[in-house]
Amino acid sequence: LDGEPYTVGEGSQFQWFRSRIVGGRTNHxxxxxxxxxDYDFKPYTxxxxxxxxxxxxEDIAPYYDKAEEFIGxxxxxxxxxxxxxxKFHTPPPxxxxxxxxxxxxxxxxxxxxxxxxxxxxxxxxxxxxxxxxGQCGRGCQTASAYSSSQVDIFPAMKTGLxxxxxxxxxxxxxxxxxxxxxxxxxxxxxTREHRVIRxxxxxxxxxxxxxxxxxxxxxxxxxxxxxxxxxGLVGRYLMDSxxxxxxxxxxxxxxxxxxxxxxxxxxxxxxxWWEWENHNKLDFPRGYHIEIGGGYGMPGVGSYHGAxxxxxxxxxxxxxxxxxxxxxxxxxxxxxxxxxALSYTEIDSSVVDQWGIPVLKFHFKWxxxxxxxxxxxxxTFTSIIESMGGKVQGLNNAQRESGGxxxxxxxxxxxxxxxxxxxxKNSVLNGYTQAHEVKNLFVMDGGxxxxxxxxxxxxxxxxxxxxxSDYLAEEMRKGNV
Amino acid sequence: xxxxxxxxxxxxxxxxxxxxxxxAVTATGGVIEDVAAAQHAHEETAATAKxxxxxxxxxxxxxxxxxxxxxxxxxxxxADDVSGSGLDAGAPAFIDLLSSQNQQxxxxxxxxxxxLDGEMNKRYEKSFVAATEMQQIxxxxxxxxxxxxxxxxxxxxxxxxxxxxxxxxxNYTLRPVHPLAAGGHFFDWVRKMTVDAFYTSPIxxxxxxFMGNKAYSKYEVPNESLEYALKRSxxx
Numbered sequence: 001l002d003g004e005p006y007t008v009g010e011g012s013q014f015q016w017f018r019s020r021i022v023g024g025r026t027n028h029x030x031x032x033x034x035x036x037x038d039y040d041f042k043p044y045t046x047x048x049x050x051x052x053x054x055x056x057x058e059d060i061a062p063y064y065d066k067a068e069e070f071i072g073x074x075x076x077x078x079x080x081x082x083x084x085x086x087k088f089h090t091p092p093p094x095x096x097x098x099x100x101x102x103x104x105x106x107x108x109x110x111x112x113x114x115x116x117x118x119x120x121x122x123x124x125x126x127x128x129x130x131x132x133x134g135q136c137g138r139g140c141q142t143a144s145a146y147s148s149s150q151v152d153i154f155p156a157m158k159t160g161l162x163x164x165x166x167x168x169x170x171x172x173x174x175x176x177x178x179x180x181x182x183x184x185x186x187x188x189x190x191t192r193e194h195r196v197i198r199x200x201x202x203x204x205x206x207x208x209x210x211x212x213x214x215x216x217x218x219x220x221x222x223x224x225x226x227x228x229x230x231x232g233l234v235g236r237y238l239m240d241s242x243x244x245x246x247x248x249x250x251x252x253x254x255x256x257x258x259x260x261x262x263x264x265x266x267x268x269x270x271x272x273w274w275e276w277e278n279h280n281k282l283d284f285p286r287g288y289h290i291e292i293g294g295g296y297g298m299p300g301v302g303s304y305h306g307a308x309x310x311x312x313x314x315x316x317x318x319x320x321x322x323x324x325x326x327x328x329x330x331x332x333x334x335x336x337x338x339x340x341a342l343s344y345t346e347i348d349s350s351v352v353d354q355w356g357i358p359v360l361k362f363h364f365k366w367x368x369x370x371x372x373x374x375x376x377x378x379x380t381f382t383s384i385i386e387s388m389g390g391k392v393q394g395l396n397n398a399q400r401e402s403g404g405x406x407x408x409x410x411x412x413x414x415x416x417x418x419x420x421x422x423x424x425k426n427s428v429l430n431g432y433t434q435a436h437e438v439k440n441l442f443v444m445d446g447g448x449x450x451x452x453x454x455x456x457x458x459x460x461x462x463x464x465x466x467x468x469s470d471y472l473a474e475e476m477r478k479g480n481v
Numbered sequence: 482x483x484x485x486x487x488x489x490x491x492x493x494x495x496x497x498x499x500x501x502x503x504x505a506v507t508a509t510g511g512v513i514e515d516v517a518a519a520q521h522a523h524e525e526t527a528a529t530a531k532x533x534x535x536x537x538x539x540x541x542x543x544x545x546x547x548x549x550x551x552x553x554x555x556x557x558x559x560a561d562d563v564s565g566s567g568l569d570a571g572a573p574a575f576i577d578l579l580s581s582q583n584q585q586x587x588x589x590x591x592x593x594x595x596x597l598d599g600e601m602n603k604r605y606e607k608s609f610v611a612a613t614e615m616q617q618i619x620x621x622x623x624x625x626x627x628x629x630x631x632x633x634x635x636x637x638x639x640x641x642x643x644x645x646x647x648x649x650x651x652n653y654t655l656r657p658v659h660p661l662a663a664g665g666h667f668f669d670w671v672r673k674m675t676v677d678a679f680y681t682s683p684i685x686x687x688x689x690x691f692m693g694n695k696a697y698s699k700y701e702v703p704n705e706s707l708e709y710a711l712k713r714s715x716x717x
Binding site (some may be wrong): 013022092093094095096097099100103104128129131132133134135137139164165166167250251252253255256257258259260261262263264296297298301302303304305308309312313314315317318319321322325364386387389396397398399401402405415 | 483513
């Protein structure tokens with residue numbers, strides 16, 4: 001991002017993706033919408049690693065219902081513990097390669113079920129059902145694919161009760177002499193002028209690391225280490241998902257009569273975690289889900305670089321690309337990492353961005369837990385591909401070492417850094433995403449996450465934000481905020 | 482403040498989109514998420530060719546460089562009984578147009594094409610274009626080999642670099658840099674951009690028989706396709 005650098009500690013790798021647009025990354029995310037399981041809220045109780053959440057599945061379940069009904073999620077009722085069912089629209093049917101993958105998964109005892117994506121297949125709230133153009137990543141003109149800009153923010157603006165200040169780069173949350181939040185200081189990007197907005201409560205939803213940055217930069221005599229940071233935990237326990245991908249070639253698909261595989265813009269099936277009762281047989285804790293790739297994708301810049309490198313050039317390359325078009329499949333594992341003390345972010349006070357705001361410095365380490373999980377993914381994907389009669393595009397040792405686990409940050413599921421918990425000593429926020437130390441300050445993005453289950457975070461962010469907002473409204477009515 | 486009237490911004494011009502694509506090509510190493518991006522470049526080269534008697538006039542490359550790109554486009558993606566060549570699909574114009582919008586990309590092609598002619602002169606005392614077809618093919622085969630070697634080497638370097646971050650993997654013997662490494666690197670660029678230009682062109686889309694990008698009220702998977710694959714699978 002031009003003019004907005006961040007730094008990375010020695011020996012660490014981290015990439016931080018930001019989307020400075022109204023609605024942020026929901027405009028172009030994958031829209032996978034998976035509920036956390038009941039056990040995901042109590043990981044420490046189960047395996048002694050990480051921390052338990054201060055809330056349980058029962059606390060959040062009604063808000064999962066509300067969030068799903070509001071944003072619109074496709075899915076099916078399956079009764080699988082790792083993937084609790086929700087309020088779903090009818091999912092589209094599986095594509096051909098997905099049907100083969102399901103048959104392979106059935107054989108291997110891996111559940112393979114309709115995907116759960118925030119795309120609607122019946123009209124709701126003036127949004128038209130999906131028309132299957134496959135271009136969700138570019139923003140959906142009919143808002144059939146959920147984005148917070150089209151589904152939350154624009155309708156809220158139409159009520160006349162909401163004012164949106166765009167191009168506003170928040171530098172700090174301001175506080176009064178008692179340490180209560182009373183507004184924000186921001187830079188108007190169009191004029192480069194500093195401005196202040198006052199408010200009765202401040203809710204940060206700037207994305208996990210950006211919210212941590214704002215808090216750490218909000219220093220005052222009451223909060224010399226950053227706002228609401230008496231615990232010293234703001235910035236700590238940064239997590240991303242464990243990512244690993246493998247592709248394969250499936251001869252059964254070669255020469256198949258072509259059809260439009262765009263579908264609703266993503267895979268129509270996926271595999272939730274299946275070994276939650278068998279951790280004593282595994283060499284890593286926690287789990288992962290599997291996302292599927294394949295089909296006759298639209299040729300784009302970069303689509304055939306790999307094939308060109310494999311076949312060299314000329315008539316042979318051209319023939320192979322044609323023959324193999326649509327016959328390759330890919331799997332991406334998205335797994336849970338264990339929060340660790342070496343993965344955190346802090347302010348790099350020697351560097352400011354173009355708005356004069358001190359930047360973040362990232363530190364990140366995968367541990368053997370994550371590495372072993374990625375190797376389990378590799379073995380699982382290999383088994384699935386081979387069960388389909390396919391050939392795995394395997395890794396040599398050097399490729400495994402350099403690409404055997406995703407570069408931290410690149411799965412763009414970075415959460416934590418403003419964790420919730422039971423008290424002001426072991427956490428920054430309570431279970432309603434309210435700061436323990438500042439009653440009128442809330443953080444309603446992924447920052448509050450205590451763990452990062454193998455469920456893409458957006459749906460849970462939605463549900464936590466809804467629950468936190470209900471609580472905030474009630475506290476305001478009672479006069480507590 | 483942000484008003485709802487701002488929700489429909491003025492559409493960016495084709496020129497802006499091409500500039501963005503040209504920038505992205507070197508920024509990402511050539512994989513662009515926006516699959517429609519290349520369409521704008523094809524439209525632009527076709528439109529400018531119309532104004533100059535149907536033939537695209539290079540903006541970034543000189544005549545000799547452009548001729549070499551034309552020859553390379555035919556070698557990399559030759560015509561066959563299904564479709565035309567990389568040249569027919571406008572690959573040289575595609576490369577030239579993007580190079581005209583991105584200094585770094587232009588530098589890769591100027592330097593690489595000059596390297597190629599230097600190496601051809603050392604070997605055959607002829608430029609690439611003036612050499613015989615057999616000499617050209619010999620050279621390209623060497624570059625394919627050099628590029629493969631370099632790719633493996635880069636993987637090894639990355640592995641060693643990351644092993645200190647992840648785990649202790651010390652037993653890598655690094656390959657030496659290939660003597661034709663610079664040429665291999667250039668060939669990878671000209672090949673990937675020729676392939677990009679070909680498959681994103683109308684000729685290439687037809688070659689692959691791409692059927693997507695349409696709107697439906699209901700999504701269906703044809704039985705014929707499903708039965709074809711099932712019959713050939715282990716699940717028959």
